[in-house]
Amino acid sequence: MYDNPLTKRTAVTHEVKISARGVNVFYGENRAIKDVDVDIEDKTVTAFIGPSGCGKSTFLRCLNRMNDTIDICSVKGLITLDGEDIYAPSIDPVQLRAKVGMVFQKPNPFPKSIYDNVGYGPKIHGMAQSRADLDEIVERALRRAALWEEVKDRLSSPGTGLSGGQQQRLCIARAVATEPEVLLMDEPCSALDPIATAQVEELIDELREQYSVVIVTHSMQQAARVSQKTAFFHLGHLVEFGETGQIFTNPHDPRTESYITGRIG
Amino acid sequence: MTDIAAGPRRLSSTETVRAGLGRRKRHQIMLQGLGLAAISFAFLMLATLVGSLVMTGHKAFTQTHITLDVYVDPAEIPAAGLPRGGFRDVMTAALAERIPGVESRAELRALGAILSNGAQFMLRDRIVADPSLIGQTITMRVPVSDPYDQLKKGLIDRETPEAFRRVKDQEIAWFDTLMAQGAITEPFNWALFRNADSRFPELAGLKGALIGSAWALLVCFLISFPLGIGAAIYLEEFAPKNRVSDLIEVNINNLAAVPSVVFGLLALAVFLGWFGMQRSAPFVGGLTLALMTMPTIIIATRAALKAVPPSIREAALGVGASRHQVVFGHVLPLAMPGILTGTIIGLAQALGETAPLLLIGMNAFITSAPSTPFDSATALPTQIFIWADSPERGFVSRTSAAILVLLTFLVVMNALAIFLRNRFERKW
């Protein structure tokens, strides 16, 4: 992917996976997201960039209803996944989160074995009929997360004993094990060293073939490297959304330009 | 920013820092000294307490015994009359064998008083178990009565004028003769753990109290552990955070601070008064202690649940675990060491608790160990209370010994709690 200059990146349009209209998020009185409209495409990496505290994580967590777990947080507006309102009363957030997986900023494997980390999601969703099924699911997920070769001989050792980069890939494997359609990543590389970061970025690029990936990042280089679409948030507003190449080379909004050139942030 | 302008100012600021340095150092030394003094004082008090307990208590861990060749006279103990018989007279006769010249009834009675009141019953039990011993001469080692135990241990001053002494000159002479014959020994006092309470110090033991305490603690654990954890999980993980839950929280914290005697009164009114439960029963004691232990367990459990990092909850929620799967599959197992530590500390508190047990009558005089939690019994702290209140000299050292036993249990429990915490504590 590195030999694909930004400006030459072809703008292939995929169908819309997630669509948000007029989304507002409140933490009590504090309005953290203000009237955000965005369409997130399938088989595309969409990057959320913006200065710290602008609401990237908040908006990301709306997409799998993780904000439900925060008592004071309320989400207004319409968010659809494949045209279905994910905040509709008929939607169970538990099922939604199996379809919309999430990887967090700090690698957070369960203090269990590598196998159990990956197998946990499929197990609770009843995706495996037998131990052999589960073995297969775990292997597939670990392969997809480019971790299989490194851990296949020690599946029963604790996940917390892996290196930081391996832990994060384990978390990615855990997320893809439930066969999600969308993968949300909140600054997945911020706790990793450059080599591990490069591995995870490469992985993200591969995951794009199957999933719609949304990645929050504070590193503009990273956004430029891995994403096809970029959304720039500022003070709760979605300031600009478009092709990554266009955002980085020819931003329309002066705030985007200031941020890209390092004047705010 | 010329160097000339910056130079002196920088110098003066370092000067100020240096001037303050001495003062800061003095403060630090003073603070350290104070801390050291406080700790030394605490240690001194502890050493004094334990030291004085050991000084008086260690004597109760041995008991003076006398070994006698007893002729089981069929005239006194006919096989047909069992379990009745002149066991006391037979024992006294065996003793008189060793001290020639004791003839009169009064003298014989005084001589017989060397033996513990329990000696005749030991003989009886042995004969009843094996009647073929009648007519034979058997060797028995029996405890001596309390005054002679005191004499042997040097707790009775032979220099005191005879009128003020509990053992008279004649009796001391008898005892010295027995000593010279090698009949007197002072082995480990197993009775302290094998016997239940008794009016006679040389026979009194902690068995009833130990078993009573064990039953009470078991009942306390079985009630307070599940209820406490359940309440804590609900409050911490599921209850909406509002006025009502705040109110409950404040009340639970208050409950943990309520003096234990109040729980005793409550138990007296509710368990004994309304429900008509049995007095002195370890079951009721356990219920009462559970009232006190539950707030401790709730608070410890909530703290342990809170200490599980949110990242683990997020991870589980993120793959689609429901809230109860998150709690029971991830948070609770991780919090378990903390919960167990808190529970053990709560139970250790309950073990040492006296006032509520006094109020429900667990300070009764009961000479047999309870076989169910519904039998009357004492507990360790109430047994200490009873013995401390007993006039016999022998109970002085036994009270200290019982306190040492209780302290040992407390130390073991707290050490277990610390071990659990260190062994399973997780660094995030």
Ligand SMILES: Nc1ncnc2c1ncn2[C@@H]1O[C@H](COP(=O)(O)OP(=O)(O)O)[C@@H](O)[C@H]1O
């Ligand atoms: N749990 C929370 N409770 C209250 N306010 C929050 C919470 N999480 C985030 N916020 C607020 O929402 C705003 C956006 O935060 P966040 O989405 O974390 O920003 P970003 O991820 O872009 O750095 C911030 O002003 C932050 O203070």
Ligand SMILES: [Mg+2]
């Ligand atoms: Mg963030």
